[in-house]
Amino acid sequence: MSSRSWAGRATRPLAVGLGLGLAASALTLTTTTAAYAADPVDVTIVGINDFHGRLLPARDAGGAAKLASAVDSVRAAHPNTIFAAAGDLIGASTFESFIQQDKPTIDALNEAGLDVSAVGNHEFDQGYDDLVNRVMKPASDANPYGGAEWAYIGANVKMRDTGSDALEPTYVQTVGTGDQAVEVGFIGAVTEHLPELVTPAGISEIVVTDIVDEVNAEADSLEAAGVDVIVMLVHEGAPKASCTDIAALGADTDFGSIVKDVDSSVDAIVSGHTHLAYDCKIGSAEAPATLRPVVSAGQYGFNINRLSFSVDPASGSIAGVDTELINVARTAEPFPEDAAVKKIVDDAVAVSDELGAAPLGEIAGPFTRAKRADGTTENRGGESTVGNLVGEVQRWATGTDIAFMNPGGLRDDIIGLAEGGYPATVTYKQAAIVQPFANTLVKMGLTGTQLKSLLEEQWQPDGSSRPFLHLGASDGFEWTYDPTAARGERITGMWLKGEPIDAGTTYSVTANSFLASGGDNFGTFAAGSNPTDTGQSDLQAMVDYMEEFGSEAPVAVDYAQHSVGVSFPDDAPATYAAGDTLAMDLSSLLLAPTKDVAGLSDDEVEVFLAGRSVGVFDVDNTVVSDVADENGTASVSLTVPAYSGSPDSVRVVGTTTGTEVEVPVAFEAGTDAVVEAKRRPKGAIKAGKRLKVTAIVTIDGEPASGEVTLTGSGVDKTIELNKNGKAKTKVGPFTKGKHTILVSYGDFSDLLRFQVR
Template identity: 35%
Template sequence: MTVSLRAPARLSCLALALALAGCATTAPGPVTIQLVAMNDFHGNLEPSRYTPVNPDGSKAEPIRAGGIEAVAAALQAWRKQDKDLLFVSAGDLVGASPAMSSLWADEPTIEAMNMLGLRVSAVGNHEFDAGRKELLRQQHGGCDSPRPDKACQMRKDYRGAQFTYLAGNVIDSATGKPFIPAFKIEQVKGIKVGLVGVVLQDTRSVVMASGIAGLEFGDEAAAINRAIPEMRRQGADVIVALVHEGGTTKENPMTPGCSQLTGPVVDIVRKLDPAIRLVISGHTHMGYLCSIEGRTVTQAASYGHLLTRIEMTVQKGVGHVGDIKVENVLMKGGDHPADAKMAAFVAQVKESSRAALGRPIARVAAAPVLRKLNPAGEAPLGNLIADAGLAATRKLGAQIGFMNEGGIRKDLEAGPDKVVSFGQAQEVLPFGNTLVVMDLSGAQIRKLLEQQWARPAAATPSRLQVSEGLRYQWDEKRPPGQRVGAITLDGAALEDSKIYRVVANNFLTEGGDNYPEFVKGANRVDTGVPILDAFIDYLRSIEGQGEAQPSFAAGARVIKAD
């Protein structure tokens, strides 16, 4: 009797071959993915003034840059290199927008972003400018808006954003759940990219309180870290944080590896889970390509002047991120072949807006009128706007006008004949705020002025602009709460116990920009008068004053001690 060993031998060889094959099997090789990021576009569909930085750090001559057509042309060219390019935003796509967008409730900007293939955007504070209801309408579409005179006026079937707004740290206090999604997972070349978004925790201080009633803004890093386990459960190979909070640095915005970044985003980054290697930031309108404790942190200036190109090497399935390469690229018209569809869209919006935007307002003696502050914290344009608010409400007893620096978005430009158009005036004051008149004592006004220096650590610097007739001195060397010296109104010393009638925009009077003393004002009257209307009326009233017109020039109202 013969015993055959051939069949078992064949099985053993097969088993060995399969085992060896299993041993040879490894995770797929690294994959390179491309991202492009923007932030703080603010509805700037057209190019605007930008000052580039030379390689040596010096400032070059200002140019016109940004605008949606330059962005579209660049993305079109880059997608020819990589069709899977992922376009994302770190917030403030809309809000504080020029008239060509804001006239139509920012719907043209949302539509343009749809055309660009934007996938996600962190919510910025300016997305709340018209309130939570309007933000949800911008996301989902429809015409039920708190701005019925603007919504669905260009296109009757506004369909909303095709991208997803993210805000992991914005909680609906009624439900205890996120107001909108915290994250979204996009698949790129087989890699699942988890994108988590947050807005600055201090949003309440820079948005009208009535627009965010019922919402709570939590710690940014905690919200990002809280979302990571669920993103991992859904298969995310890599996680990218979109943070609408930023910092500042004097380093060149085009040079990778900056190491001198300061500001709130630095603390946020240091508290993040080690899984996050890339943070795309916004809010401070700075350009930078920085490194913080081994993480890459970027920001692309504002208004579409720059885009950040990002190349990441990712190991699928193991969550390993290799090299991250970043560059900020200047968006200048003509650098890439035009995107014909976007050019046609912009032409259509311009034509729809032309009559309203081009309407002449008034002739000024000199232009531009600048919003830049002098060392004392005073700006010609700030003085002009404070004067306008006061002039519009004197019949209601107003004696003093205030304007917040952050509410002034652009210099006041004019045409070659020094005639200001409606569009140019609206670019200065795009928010739609109204004027509110109230009573404050002299002691309260002093406290209000002191609050310019009593800022929370994360707050954006802000200086009050004051109307003609009010004068005060300050000395930063003095202790906090004692920096404001002599205050006079029309030459007479301000009396602590005396009541004065004050006017400011409704954002400030709700305590915006961290000025809580405004909330305590008595006998409040919301006039319903838009500050833009008051500004336009004032420009008309001073037209023809010739060289005497710039009585609002900086340097006469606020005096800084040497």
């Protein structure tokens, strides 16, 4: 029991319990004896959300010890204080908590005196059974990693077979005594998107029902029971932090329906899930003139919400409410660290340091998640170097054609021990922080048609708090898309190792167990053929990969984009011929950078037609998109030169990063020869390494015969075309710097550009 249990808790059952080993009633009343003010009574709620086991203070986290002190400061000023939360207290945690199954976080919040919390989606990361039979059960020798002493509530979580409550829906606590007593009721709810956010197998026993319907029903019950103040704790939140924007949300959106349609008998809405901080007062559709608090503390214990109600204990009416967003991490007049909580944190750090210090290998540079314009907040809609790395790691570990990684499963960047620069060592702790969910890797078959459907699912259902989720992808898989096209029609081309994806061909694909079961609305994964769970964890795959590739030489960062946006003018012709103007807008040319972390980007892209360079165009690398992947743009406009054959695409090449994608474009039949040069690897290569070059020559679409010549960068070589019009050779090694090789077939040629590091 927390040392703050001086409040003197006592419970009395009102109804038959759920048989879950939880509190014995569907509505638990807890009485807290505390000093109280004269009539009216001051009743204060301290709210947090999305703590995610952030035990230590950081740039975006207050730290558990300061959080406890901040809560105590409110208790000192407002004795009738209840400490409440809106979910995601555990799960997706930092290593100090994760390595001990979040037991240190449970202990720290117990010590801080947390009273009640809604369940969040991350409370279900290890499944419903783990939540109710480990986290929520008392700690013991048989249950060493459990012991949450606060009430977890969720009115819209039901048993699948019976429809009965899977968790207590409400929690009621009485503050004050005698004629100064005020009853405060809490109704919990979790996002209706829970089935998309956790492994479905882990919640097969339960269903998630409509938030508004369940909360309104419970509010009616609390009113009938004479509860004075009703507070909703909901793990769902606003897509933007502006109170004006929140008030303008439509009733057809996830959070707008809550703000508008939850009964006016609910006096405040404490929210979470989207990790944004806001302190608003907004009226409901039922009573628009009655403004009630709609608040969120952001994330990681960086802030707390304070809501202080002035309540007439005789009538139960609320005379007023004062709210405040308090910064826990403030540097001016900082909160001291609570000694008891600090001891819990220090012990957790000691354990994690010992377990996490093992080196795995070296990296040549930082692997980062996509960031928003501030350079620090993650953007799950952006392509990232760490997402693509994890995709490649999992493809390698399972031996498949392609692997994908969901951005929400990446909880940190891989920076390494980079105090002295790069190369830098990556430790077990750092790898574990990035992927803390212990998912297993699942192999399956997906056709080319299914791959297109899968990529279309990156655009999430209308009303989602994150409208776009960019999948990380393994090496060699690329695609183009039209950001202006209609839903389901945006993917315009896909390639694997330079070859177009065939709609009817089945490709072997790997995804983690969360994605494989349809998580994050990627339902196509669940329709894959012959799914096989390898039993290998995502973390173990990274450990093995670093041992294989990072022990003798550092793993290089690939800055090439796997996906590029392409849109054409409305009046663009169906086919192009020599002399026509070809115009298109390119996007997603930039891996949105992390503040103070160096990376590569393209200042220019070069466009090739039939193996011939037809123009170089500037790239605008201003970060403008916070929810999608449209950063890094270029406007292309060129006059189509004479060409041979019937090209069906132009090639776009980033002059620095090695980004290289084919853009589907139809051309009328031309003449003469077409030379196409390809290289492996596609990105930058290491000094002293050789390059594999393939030349393909056609005339009027038919394989050519004869010889091709390679010249430049110390290369002077002639090779014979085979019967398919192809020639392959190895060239090099090369010194550091930028290099070009001209691949010629008579008067026709293609130019290879590459960088050596």
